[in-house]
Amino acid sequence: MNQRLSLIVAGDPAQRTGGYLYDAQIVTALRAQGWDIEVVGLDGAFPDADATARQALENALAAQPDGAAVVIDGLAMGALPDVVAGHRERLALTGLLHHPLGDELGLGAADQQRLHRSELHALAALPRIIVTSRFTARRLSVLADDYAIPLGGRISVIEPGVAKAPVSPAPQAGEPLRLLCVATLTPRKGQDVLVEALAGLEAGGWRCDCYGGARDAAFTLRVQYLIEYHDLEDSVTLHGECDSDTLETAYQRAHALVLPSWYEGYGMVVTEALAHGLPVITTTGGALRDTLPKGAGLSVEPGDMGQLQEALARFCADADLRTALREGALKARQTLNDWHAAGKAFARALTDRPATLAAGSQFAASWLSLREAVDRASRSQRLASLAGEWLSTRADAYRLVDLGCGRGSNVNYLASRLPGPQAWTLVDHDAALLKEARARVMTLRDARGHTIVADTLAASLARFDLPALASAHLVTASALLDLVSQAWIDALVAHCVAHRQGLLMALSVTGEWRFIDRQHQPVEDPEDAWVLELFRAHQQRDKGLGDALGGRAHAALAAAFSAVGYRVEEAETPWQLAAGEPDHQPLMASLIDGWAAAAREHAPDAAGRIDDWQIQRRQAVASGELGIRVGHRDLLALPREAG
Incomplete structure (x- = not known):
């Protein structure tokens, strides 16, 4: 049976811009793999969505059957987070982001921030996000x-x-050099900078052909004016939008691609030029720094007309440079991926099971960063000190393992509180988080002022046969325990007993949270109690380590260690998020959203009631009326000395 997918885009899907061409090629590749795909173009204005656009997206999503797989292009959803959120529980939604809407050139600070916030809220409602470059992922x-x-x-x-393409012929001796620019006429693409740079070149030895639709009328007039002002009508031609055959002919006649963009989310025309063996003269704007391989072209700072003019002049005047860059482009051509491979990767991203990332159990770097300061203030210093005292009796150097290290917050807290020398192994399943964690901990020092040693290990937390885990003196983890099963706890305790290891487990949720007033007193509300019960039930689903114990895990761990004769020390470490405290409001809003998402997933038939609760509680937090207390406990388990 074919897999089905709907792709929703803003406006006409047949538009010939980089983003729309990407979408079209992915659709073609997926269909070749047996996918049944519907492409839906939305009426209305985007990205500043008008009423027509809003209704069009609402209608398109409402028309999808329950459970349908839907990909929404970022241009179509960025300004409509509420519409997207209204369908997130019913549909399998994926966001496709070419570059952030707020990064478009020419926006004022207020509009930039408004678009950034709106788009982030839309993306925050989705279990899957696909971006088209590593730069955009970092951004x-x-x-x-x-x-x-x-x-x-x-x-x-x-x-x-x-797509595979024939190599464009090299310029013949005495032949004018043909520069090709393929980009829509919008300020971000920088054709005005290009014309100014070309005006400084010696006439006669080159010409420049620009292909791309006039998406911004005022900017197009400016570029045409600059061409006329500098008397370049015989050397620079704006051809407008063209079909694929005309563009292929242009590539075959060209000797270099010029892309003067201020910013690109990827820059597909760069790889298209390389597929033809063409050198590229471009900028370092956005992802272009990554997209152009070294030796295949020249790069300048975006918007720097002088640098661009110098690069163009060098290319036109230096035959040896042109030959070297052409050889670099031909070498890069051999390494390019085709659309079939991109389609297979896209399909994997759609069908891989997304991680469960409800508040209190999510591993996204942004969530971990958001909670770090509150975690640090809540943790038990007493238990950390006791762990340090116990370690100091064990050896002259200490080996420690941090399970589920995330971005390294646990090590950041503990390193300076424990004796040294310390050698840490940071374990996580997420390679990106491991990379960030390693960068953050390499300059940390122990309690005696010595630099710690740290390495990382990408591994499942279900494994206890890791050599680093067997050799550790102290095993640590933070905000992990609610994800695990009784079987996992039993395996961990058995491992610690077998190797005479200590365990320091911090910030384990107890399954208790409540809203508090300005005097830090609990607020009793039956709707809160109802959502809490749904959240607790959701916590006990399998998160990849067996049926999760949720808030019951801390007590289970304490009981298991006590049963094998370990010394067990515990401490209450709740989050106290004060009403009206600006620094706490982003975390409180995220918690409310996470609790609501978990409740909706567990009780989809009650989605409307949960939505009402979410809106009311968010408003109360934003107005400074309510704060939140979230129950956590820390635990230190140490083997008792023999005799």
């Missing part, structure tokens, strides 16, 4: 941290493929 993570809007969904990078 999205930075924005999520900057705006304190954590993204719980898995982010997959699926870079564009490229």
Whole structure:
């Protein structure tokens, strides 16, 4: 049976811009793999969605049957987070982001922030996000941290493929050099900078052909004016939008691609030029720094007309440079992925099971960053000190393992509180988080002022046969325990007993949370109690380590260690998020959203009632009326000395 998918885009799906061409090629590749795909184009204005656009997206989503797989292009959803959120529990939604809407050139600070926030809220409702470059993935993570809007969904990078193409002929001796620019006429693409740079070149030895639709009328007039002002009508031609055959002819006649963009989410035309063996003269704007391989072209700072003019002049005047860059482009051509491979990667991103990332159990870097300061203030210093005292009796150097290390927050807290020398192994299943964690901990020092040693290990937390785990003196973890099963706890305790290891488990949720007033007194509300019970039930689903114990896990761990004769010390470590405290409000809003998402997933028939609760509680937190207390406990388990 074919897999079915609907792709929703803003406007006409047949538009010939990089983003729409990406979408079209992915659709073609998926159909070749047996997918049944419907492409839906939305009426209305985007990205600043008008009433027509809003209704069009609502209608398109409402028309999908329950459980349907739907990919929404970022241009179509970024300004409509509430519409997207209204269908997130009913449909299997994926966001496709080419570049953040707020990064478009020419936006004022207020519009930029408005679009960033709106798009992040839309993406935060999705279990899966696909981006088209590593740069955009990094940029999205930075924005999520900057705006304190954590993204719980898995982010997959699926870079564009490229169609096989014949190599364009090299220029003949005495032949004018033909420069090709393929980009829509909008300020971000920088054709005005290009014309100014070309005006400084010696006339006669080159010509420049620009292909791309006039998406911005005022900017198009400006570029045409600059061409006329500099008397370049015989050297620079704006051909407008063209079909694929005309563009292929242009590639075959060209000797280099010029892309003067201020910013690109990927820059597909760069790889298209390389597929033809063409050198590329471009900028370092956005993902272009990554997209152009070294030795295949020249790069300048975006918007720097002088640098661009110098690069163009060098290319036109230096035959040896042109030969070297052409050889670099031909070498890069051999490494390009095709659209079939991109389609297979896209299909994997759609069908892989997304991680469960409800509040209190999510591993997204933005969520971990959001909670770190509150975690640090809540943890038990007493138990950390006791762990340090116990370690100091064990050896002259200490081996420690951090399970589910995330971005390294646990090590950041413990290193300076424990004796040294310390050698840490940071274990997590997420390679991106491991990379961030390693970078954060390499400069940490122990309680005696010595630099710690740390390495990372990408491994499932279900494994206890890791050599680093067997050799550790102290095993640690933070905010992990609610995800695990009784069987996992029994295996961990047995491992610690077998190796005479200590265990320090911090910030384990107890399954208790409640809203508090300005005087820190609990607020009793039956709707809160109802959502809490739904959340507790959701916590006990399998998160990849067996049927999760949720808030019961801490007590189970304490009982298991006590049963084998370990010394067990516990401490209450609740989050106290004060009403009206600005620094706490982003975390409280994220908690409410996470609890509501978990409740809706467990009780989809009650989605409307849960939505009402979510809106009311968010408003109460935003107004400073309510704060939140979330129950946590820390645990230290140490083997008793023999005799």
